[in-house]
Amino acid sequence: MRKIISIGELLIDFIQEEKNSYTMKAGGAPANVAVTNAKLSGKSFFVGQVGNDSFGKFLINELKRFNVDIKYLKKSSSANTSLAFVTLDENKERSFLFYRNPGADQLYIADNISDLDFRDSIVHFCSVSLGDYPIRDSHDYLLSKAISQGSIISFDPNIRLNLWDDHDKYHQTINMYLKYANILKVADNELEFITRKSDYNEAITLLLNLPRLKYLIITKGNKGATLYTKDFVIDVPSYQVDVVDTTGAGDSFIGAFLNRISIYGESYEKDVLCEYLKFASIVASLTITKFGAMDAMPYLDEVNDYKNKKG
Structure with a gap:
């Protein structure tokens, strides 16, 4: 079994339940993946930082x-734990307001991971922590060392435009890190921003030509997901469930x-990858039937029970 090492933000999600009511949950996309x-x-490691405060203690x-x-x-005693206020619309879709300027997570230094062993690992990261702070240098160090030790690299840009004043710089930054990815997961509504292509097929072709890429996964909400390799395409549907909160679905x-x-x-066997995708689709579907992200994510026995009921 490979261990999964996630690097990036771990923060507090204050998720809206009613008009003026918010509930505190643990969040942050890389942490959700872990x-x-x-x-x-699976075996998960999380690389990141919280503040030396009550929020940080809760997250730990x-x-x-x-x-x-x-x-x-x-x-860290130099900055507080980052906060995100998550507002839900009538379709349970989210918008975000962040309090993080800087947050403790952004001040994480590369010296903290000098002894981290990347053998037999998958490294996962997102774009939220790629701003001009020490955490970006930590990403650079980690990715370089991980690649040298044969790690599989997974990148989910997980775009949050309101965290960047300069969207052109954000686009350029994401494209600098695409070159590292063996596995790239992109939401369909992020494709144009990342590729600057309004035509879907042109955007897919551009991403499939990335030098290290093996799997490109496009998630499409309740329309399922599509996996692209250089040789074939697999479509899987989403599962119809009662949606409570979509926070953490993509993660x-x-x-x-x-x-x-x-x-x-x-694997490069189409049937095997199809099973991987169906499994992922069940996990995401079960996640949105509950409130929050980490609490809502199912355990393996819950996934197996759901698969057995569906036949």
């Missing part, structure tokens, strides 16, 4: 509760797909 894998019986305890290895999770999808890779290995 938790997804751990709840599916949450990762412990979900059996994520926190050896490389640090506490749980890629986390579950990486879990299958970590346990059963990379």
Whole structure:
């Protein structure tokens, strides 16, 4: 089994339940991926930082509760834990307001991971932590070392435009990091921003030509997901469920797909990859039937029970 190492933000999600009511949950896309894998019986490490405050203590305890290895999770007294207020519309879709300027997560330094062993690992990262702070240098160090030790690299840009004043710089930054990806997961509504292509097929072709890419996954909400390799395409549907909150849906999808890779290995067999994708789709569908992200993500026995009921 490969371990999954996620680097980036771990923060507090204040998620809207009613018009003027918010509930505190643990969040942050890379951390959500680590938790997804751990709840599916995988081995997860999280690399990041929280503030030396009550929010940070809560987040540390949450990762412990979900059996994520926190050896490389640090506490900072120089900045507070980052906060995100998540507002839900009538379709349970989200918008974000961040309090993070800078947050403790952005001040994470590369010295903290000098002894991290990347052998037999999958490294996962997103774009939210690629601004001009020490955490970006930590990404650069981690990715370089991971690639040298044969790690599989997974990138989910997970675009948050309101965190960047200069969107052209954001676009350029994302494209600088696309070259590292063996696995790239992109939401369909992010394609044009990332590729500057309004034509869907042109955008897909551009991404498939990335030098290290093996799998390109396009998630499409309730329309399912599509996986592209250089040789074939696989479409999988979403599962029809009662939607409570879509927070963490994309993170749980890629986390579950990486879990299958970590346990059963990379494959270029279409049938095998189709099973990986169906598994990921079930995990994401179950996640949106509950409130929050980490709490909502299913354990492996819940996924198996759902598969058995569906036949």
